[in-house]
Amino acid sequence: MADRTTLIAATVAVASVFAVAALPARAGGAEYPTREKVEYVLACMREGDRPQQEMLYKCSCVIDKITELMSYEEFTKDSTTSNALSIGGERGEVMRAYVDGRRLARELRTVELEARKACFLE
């Protein structure tokens, strides 16, 4: 329950950060829906082991960097492929046996690593 309360608090905080940050966003960033960015930040925060507020800053920084580095269309395609590679069984095999699949997943990985480095999140 404690977890949930903080999550909700974080959502509100993250949402307001984006409300401000969205204004000067580049062409790439503007097309990312708020929902997508909040979702990314929440998942990123959950995976980190640093204090919550610090993770909030760093994860927000990461998604902002990603929006500069790739279009939302590319991000969706790459992240879908990346997720699909972990599907068990035959359907996942379609993606794993798909040469472009691994390339797209690597593309996203590279962009994320660059963004994380730029945001002191490694």
Added chain:
Amino acid sequence: MIAGLKHKVAAAVACMTAAGVAFADADLDRAMKDPGNWASQAGDDYNQRYSALDQINAGNVNKLQVAWTFSTGVLRGHEGSPLVIGDMMYIHSPFPNNVYAVDLNTQQIVWKHTPKQDSAVIAQMCCDTVNRGLAYGDGKVFLQRADSVLEALDAKTGEVVWQATNGDPKLGAVNTNAPHVFGDKVITGISGGEWGVRGYISAYNIKDGKMAWRGYSVGPDAEMLMDPAKTMTWADGKMQAVGKDSSLSTWKGDQWKIGGGTTWGWYSYDRAENLLYYGTGNPSTWNPTQRPGDNKWSMSIWARDLNTGAVKWVYQMTPHDEWDFDGINEMILADIDVKGTKRKALVHFDRNGFGYTLDRVSGELLVAEKYDPAVNWATHVDMNTGRPQVVAQYSTEHNGEDVNSKGICPAALGTKDQQPAAFHPKTGLFYVPTNHVCMDYEPFEVEYTAGQPYVGATLAMFPAPNSHGGMGNFIAWDAGQGKIVWSKAEQFSVWSGALTTAGDIVFYGTLEGYLKAVNLKDGKELWSFKTPSGIIGNVFTYLHKGKQYVGVYSGIGGWAGIGMAAGLEKDSDGLGAVGGYRDLQKFTNLGGSLTVFAIP
């Protein structure tokens, strides 16, 4: 096997007396009559996936917003859909197959059922730890667990009323299919074609879980519940009796004993004819050279008497499979115009890339055409013999063992997998989620070991060449003519079941996680929303307190939302949470979830 044989004898006796007379389940009938419920996985016995609800329609669907969500707390693929009966929603999960009854007034859990299954079952499942959902009838909710145990739960309390063991998971006989309630029977199939399981379909009495009959897909006539003189099939342009040993004569030696023909799809039922329809999967192994013959009756469409299991007719789509084109996909029943004549039709979109229309009463073959122009392994289906005309270049048998046959379309997953299509009575058309993927296929010699995978082929896959570059399409299909009416390109294969409504819209989900609403007439996108994970579940709709809702499971098996953490490419990732039940609140954004939409 011995127990199965005993039941077979009992069923054969029952055959004489009870064939043809339908016994209804009053409780399910009542629930299905009310379009506000979603009382069975397809919404009806016909597998039409059509809802008469029209509050949400082409004019206002773009106003849909998230009304509520529910996390199952379980990772891995979420297939099927919840059921809604009155104020209760019944939600299921992949392995360990938890069931939640949720009060729609409060969205609170009324009861939960958390089966204790041996996690060794996971390793026996070829194609992810999915479960395609629950069935309802006689005041009970039916769960077909992965370990093959079929459970009847009291719909009000969740208490186990009866259990039946449907297979031996140690031999790879596991379950992913949804049970189906037709009349006074619960029908369930079996998986494990990749483990050399000899497929069968079973009927259990809804009251006490006693097996009423079991019909095998391959083997001796008596065990298939076939009458050599009365069971009919399409040959030489007409229906003919199958004759003696119609299966045995198409296998080398006793290979039929590990011959596959499993039954994990979506079944349908015509009450007027009292016939049950379903399809059988691939023959084992995937290496065709090792199993000469037509391998009947794998890869076939079946019509059985619901009371006795006696086979009325059967039609084999892909004799001697060389590509793993399982024939298990849903059988949709609809009364449609076929080439100018009104027919009681059965329509089936096979993995082999052909859309079949048969007369569901007689079993006559009416239409067999490609529903993706990319399909190349066969030029056409000979309407006289009913056999596909295989192209030698794409024949993995012709090219032989250890030879890589290249550019075969479709890939092994088929032009469509189990994800069910929908029918709309107004247009008379079928709305079909498809794969647009081709493959290179190299078969190799394997030996059968009980309880081990029995595959014998290496595959590589890619989007259909010289097309739009995407891996899927969503199409509208005229089953009377065998023609594509419109086709909407998709970046990824569409692995979600469709829903049509009286609001003149078609819903389906995508691998990106989008739930989409498109126009019935031309496939034009009217609305979309990106759920937290890829969608491989089926869209459903219901009415609560006079308001229409639309919902879908999302959850493909990867981490929800993003793929940022390193090392998520491995198949085993996410396995950790499969076996254990974890706190739902804590993992609210991880794993599978149900998202329900309404117009504010």
